[in-house]
Amino acid sequence: MARDVGDEMREPESVERDPESVSRFVENFAAQLVEAGVPRMPARVFAALLASDSGTLTSAELGERLRISPAAVSGAVRYLAQVHLVSREREPGSRRERYRVHSDQWYEAITNREAIIKRWEDALREGVTSLGAETPAGRRLAETLAFFEFIEKDVAEMMERWRVHRERVFGR
Template sequence: MAEREQELEWVERMAMFCAEEYGVPPIAGRILGWLMICDPPEQSAGQIATAIGASKASLATNMRMLTDAKFVRRRTRPGERTNYYRVDDDAWETVIRRRMAGLAEFRDLAADGIDLAGPGSARAERLRVAYEAYAWIIKLFAEVPRFSTRRER
């Protein structure tokens, strides 16, 4: 299989993963996948649309979603009117931190549910199990050294 075909196959796998795991349209996953693997790392909307076979209208809607979510950063170049896009340097840490904040919020909701159901009640038991599972993962995350994208020299 040619290199370009392999890249597009990988981009499609990324699209399906993002659609299934995060509930985003496949086009958003294709954009993200393409920007993770393309060379050069900054691409115009036209370059991205051509690479992944998307319409510019669909691309614009999904690009806005990815930039709002801080996955993708829009940049300009001096003397040019074209916008260029690239995967934000801290996108992955941002995603993980948002996920952890969501887990903490769910843990807190479970705690409120335990109080509502009455601690020690049969109803509270289901909530307690959820609370403990989420508290466990949050504790593990807090104990791990901070992630660094800098390569050792």
């Protein structure tokens, strides 16, 4: 039987799940993300995408699953795209967008944070110079800079170890 191009984007129909159980997972995981500082609606949308087998849903599908408005979906997706946790895709031959969570979304998000930390380090160096390294404020900035430089090195090494581990465990 020939498959339609859009078939791979739809949820498999053969997998039976208790919708209440899935909904509880989505809300519970979203609550954990909110505790960590992620805004509530983006947390819910992200958790719903994670819980979908395809990893992709349209705005209408997200709205239906989460019982939220298209505007709420749009704002949540905009936030998630900015922090590199989801991407937007066009359905072939359609104006409708799908939102996708990737299996490496955490890797991408952390990797993109490294660029932000580099900018913070530059600003902190300037602050140390401006305030004077021997002043209380300058020492505080210097310690913050040293902390970011320290974790930056460890994060880079950890990310390399993750790439090797992921290849070994998941074959990607």
